[in-house]
Amino acid sequence: MTFFHFFNCAALTFGPHAIYYKATPLSEYDTLGTCIKAAIVYLVTTLVKLICQATFLQVSEHDDFDLGQELLKGLIGFLDVGGLYYALTQVSHRSISQDHKFQAVGLGWAFADALLHRLAPLWVGAKGLEFTWEHLLQGLESNANLVLTVSLAALGSLMWLRKNKPSALVPVIYTTAGVVAAMPSITNYLRKGLAWEFSNVVSFELLASLVMSFITWRLFCACQRPAQ
Amino acid sequence: MKGGRRQRAIGQAVVALMTVLMSMVVADAAAVVDVYRMIQYDLKGNPMGSRRAALNHHTVSGFDVQGADLSRAVVILPALKVNISSLDEFVQNKGLLGGLLLLLPQRSDETGGAEGDDSDEKVAKALAELEQWLVHNTFQYPVYFAYEDENLLKLLHEVAASDAAGRPASATNGGYKLVVSAPEAKKLTTPTITNIQGWLPGLRAEGDSLMLPTIAIVASYDTFGAAPALASGSDSNGSGVAMLLELARLFSRLYANPNTRGRYNLLFGLTSGSPYNYNGTSNWLRNFDQRLRESMEYALCLNSLGSSSDRMLLHVSKPPENAFIQQIFSEIESVAKDSDLTVELKHKKINISNSRVAWEHEQFSRQRITAVTLSHLEEPPELLQRTGGIADIRRSVNETVVLRNIKVVAESLARHIYGQQGKQVELFAAGSNLALNPSYVRSWLNLLGRTSRVAPFLGKNAPIINALHKELSQHTKDASLQHETLDSTFLFYDSTKAQLNVYQVASVTFDFIVALAVGSYLMLLFIVLFISTKGVKDFVGIFRKAPSRKYKST
Numbered sequence: 001m002t003f004f005h006f007f008n009c010a011a012l013t014f015g016p017h018a019i020y021y022k023a024t025p026l027s028e029y030d031t032l033g034t035c036i037k038a039a040i041v042y043l044v045t046t047l048v049k050l051i052c053q054a055t056f057l058q059v060s061e062h063d064d065f066d067l068g069q070e071l072l073k074g075l076i077g078f079l080d081v082g083g084l085y086y087a088l089t090q091v092s093h094r095s096i097s098q099d100h101k102f103q104a105v106g107l108g109w110a111f112a113d114a115l116l117h118r119l120a121p122l123w124v125g126a127k128g129l130e131f132t133w134e135h136l137l138q139g140l141e142s143n144a145n146l147v148l149t150v151s152l153a154a155l156g157s158l159m160w161l162r163k164n165k166p167s168a169l170v171p172v173i174y175t176t177a178g179v180v181a182a183m184p185s186i187t188n189y190l191r192k193g194l195a196w197e198f199s200n201v202v203s204f205e206l207l208a209s210l211v212m213s214f215i216t217w218r219l220f221c222a223c224q225r226p227a228q
Numbered sequence: 229m230k231g232g233r234r235q236r237a238i239g240q241a242v243v244a245l246m247t248v249l250m251s252m253v254v255a256d257a258a259a260v261v262d263v264y265r266m267i268q269y270d271l272k273g274n275p276m277g278s279r280r281a282a283l284n285h286h287t288v289s290g291f292d293v294q295g296a297d298l299s300r301a302v303v304i305l306p307a308l309k310v311n312i313s314s315l316d317e318f319v320q321n322k323g324l325l326g327g328l329l330l331l332l333p334q335r336s337d338e339t340g341g342a343e344g345d346d347s348d349e350k351v352a353k354a355l356a357e358l359e360q361w362l363v364h365n366t367f368q369y370p371v372y373f374a375y376e377d378e379n380l381l382k383l384l385h386e387v388a389a390s391d392a393a394g395r396p397a398s399a400t401n402g403g404y405k406l407v408v409s410a411p412e413a414k415k416l417t418t419p420t421i422t423n424i425q426g427w428l429p430g431l432r433a434e435g436d437s438l439m440l441p442t443i444a445i446v447a448s449y450d451t452f453g454a455a456p457a458l459a460s461g462s463d464s465n466g467s468g469v470a471m472l473l474e475l476a477r478l479f480s481r482l483y484a485n486p487n488t489r490g491r492y493n494l495l496f497g498l499t500s501g502s503p504y505n506y507n508g509t510s511n512w513l514r515n516f517d518q519r520l521r522e523s524m525e526y527a528l529c530l531n532s533l534g535s536s537s538d539r540m541l542l543h544v545s546k547p548p549e550n551a552f553i554q555q556i557f558s559e560i561e562s563v564a565k566d567s568d569l570t571v572e573l574k575h576k577k578i579n580i581s582n583s584r585v586a587w588e589h590e591q592f593s594r595q596r597i598t599a600v601t602l603s604h605l606e607e608p609p610e611l612l613q614r615t616g617g618i619a620d621i622r623r624s625v626n627e628t629v630v631l632r633n634i635k636v637v638a639e640s641l642a643r644h645i646y647g648q649q650g651k652q653v654e655l656f657a658a659g660s661n662l663a664l665n666p667s668y669v670r671s672w673l674n675l676l677g678r679t680s681r682v683a684p685f686l687g688k689n690a691p692i693i694n695a696l697h698k699e700l701s702q703h704t705k706d707a708s709l710q711h712e713t714l715d716s717t718f719l720f721y722d723s724t725k726a727q728l729n730v731y732q733v734a735s736v737t738f739d740f741i742v743a744l745a746v747g748s749y750l751m752l753l754f755i756v757l758f759i760s761t762k763g764v765k766d767f768v769g770i771f772r773k774a775p776s777r778k779y780k781s782t
Contacts, residue, residue, distance in 0.1 A: 004739045008746050015750045023757035129405060129731035130258055136742065 005135070006126040012139030013118050016146055017111040024103065031104035038087045038108030045083030046116065052076045070193075074185035081181050084109065084156050101161075106153030110146040118142055137202045144202070147209040151216040152180045158223055166223065173219055180212050258404075259379040259730040263329070264457040266362060266371035267682075268413055270719035277363070278371035281723045283408035285326035286397035286733075289388040291318060296396035302327035302406045304384050306376065308354055312361050319365055328371045329406065329728075330358075331380060332458075335621060348623055355619035359454040363612050372408070373455045373618070374728065383730060402735030408728050413721035419684030419714040421450070421501040421508040424697050426704030428479060428496070431489035439519055442493040443641070444527035444599075446509070446588060447472040448502035449676075449696065450683040453617025457724040459680050461616015462625040465502070466676035467534030467633075470669050472496060473699055474634050475641070480703035481662060482642075482655075490645035493523070496704060498696055500683045503615040504718050505585040508683075511712040513595045526556065527599035528641070529588035532614065533633045534625035534673070535604055539570045540633065543601040543608070545578045545593040552598060559640040559649055560602075567632050576608055584611060602637065622677030630673065631664055638664075684720040 021035070053076055057069060087105050118138050126135045155177040187205060190196045196204075266278040288301040291314070307330045333351060362371070374380060387404055390397065397403020430440045447468035453459030460466075476496050483489045501508030513521075533540070542560065546553050553573070561571045578590050585591055586608030592599030605614060635656060642648070642655045656662045679692045686693060688711055701707035758767050 004743070005734070008739065008742045011750065012746045015746070016753055019750055019754045020757060023754045024761040129407070129729075129733050131402075131732055131734040139746075 009135040013142045034104035035108030038105040039112035041087040042112040102153040102157035106150035110149035114142040144205040144209040151213045261728045263372040263374045263728040264455040268721040278367045280370040281410040283327045287404045293391045299324040304329045306331045325369045331376045359617045362454045405731045410726045413723035416720045421683045423512045423710040424498040426496040426700035427706040428494040428704045430493045439523045441525040442523045444495040446497040447530040448499045450500040451616030451681045452503035456682040459617045461620040462622045462677040463534040464532045464616040468530035470672040476703040492645045509591040524597045529601040531603040536626045537604040563639045
């Protein structure tokens, strides 16, 4: 019966990505290539991040929240933004519209992230007889992550790909992008520094992702109008 | 075309990889506990003990839980709270059980106190009764023992709570599952019993061609219990072995110097196979050569001399009026008087047609060698009774009593050897260089009390056998091992220790509910994304059938 649990959790973790691809026009415009390229860029970025973390961070014995270490981790996390920049601007994509480009990049990025971070724990943990809520919560977390990544990709495309933006909105765009990029550090702080329960952290992530995506959507629509 | 074939090849490779990965299972239990399996043996072809080893069932806290299917459940019972008569009824009615886990009280390695602890005695008595009942019954399901620790007690508490609330653990309810993955037990093909002997030769006068008389001091060192991994009998017969080793040490000091060497040979024997009608002793005696047998004056068998008691019994099979028996008895009694110890003579006739051998000296008597058994036990033990099982713990042995008994035996033996009967001499006085060594006795009692010594499971090279051999070779001139095969009346099966995994499993209904929730969430997500990006019309269009081709052709 535990394979059953594994399939449940896997469906919750990876299903949304597949559904996003199928349900939106992404599948019609055959943007699979873009997704795969974005996934590869994610892999390279993660490798670079790990090397930086190994070089600059100290391994602490206890699970305390050390502000200095966390700031450094956050800084290294901003490499993610650099990776997204590279994926959005430098990698050559087949001619697809701006709208779809950022969605495809965000989807590929989030899928690679979910695969790398959650497949192995799911495989090892959910198949055992012992039951914990952890894997279902991780599935929800990966959903939130998908939304956040797509929002970040949208903001990124706004920042780097769109030439004419209403100047009033530019600082808003940058702040929102900063907040979204810092989400991993914020969740880390909540989990370790404030010692929140995992379920509380996941609900915060879901809420934050919804709020951020809403703000991004409004910004995106607001920037659409002048580009007639 | 090519792309299609390549895709199929990749697909097949992925499927193969998935199948391989899926077969790897990683255990991830809430708790892992050491458990000890009940003994499985055949007595004259009759299967006895627990006949299964592998366990994989939900837990239940008792026999009368509402709605529990006992044949697919493991019952956890604290060993001291077992109601033997109701359990016996259940077993006699051939009740089926998934498994039985008995929890033993925490063991402590403390030595026995000077005053017998009342609760300790009650515990020992209850455990001994349970053990006796278990050993003489057959169980078609696995029976395991475990020591109570906080994990297990918490588990029992939670299981009892959910049972009381009418929700016993099962596949539909979820709950705790106990898993022991052990292979089925195999027969032990050549169970070896090993006798260890040491020879201390006496002083031969010049020109004396006759062999000196020999006195044998014998103690059996092996045990038998309901759980072979836990049968480390301290009183039966760890006390006897410790006494024998101390006597060997004392007399080896006396015999080291030719001026103090007695005119008797001393033969020390540590025999095995005692629970099985002293099988090892009879083999050992049969291997004696004729000269040794004729020179044997008598044998002193030591059995269970550690528990607090003011009486020592001298069990004999020769009629008590026999002059030689009377001599031995009076020697011991006169020494014992000084130590406030009462010695009594008890006679039990041997019935040659009955294969049951209750005392070790009976094996000597069957070979026409005079022998006695010294013991605190009053009644001859029944088959597989008082064989040093789980109930016989280190705490039940009182060191002071053991030392006192050693002194009594040593002094009376010395008076016999050196011809000082009736005289008030004290050879092994405290403070002299022949004084008894309490720490020596204590360390051997401790070692024996934590080593399980069920003979068929020891094999030829067990560390305890080598340790005893080495010790005897230090005190005697000639120490040797003798390996024999246990007679075929008893057949044993292996698999005595295992690891128990405790899992907390969710019920099947839970998995179904989650599947339903995830499925509906994904469908909702699909609908929302489809409608928001492609419009409602396209969405509805999925459901409308494509226009039939029939109309096109007309």
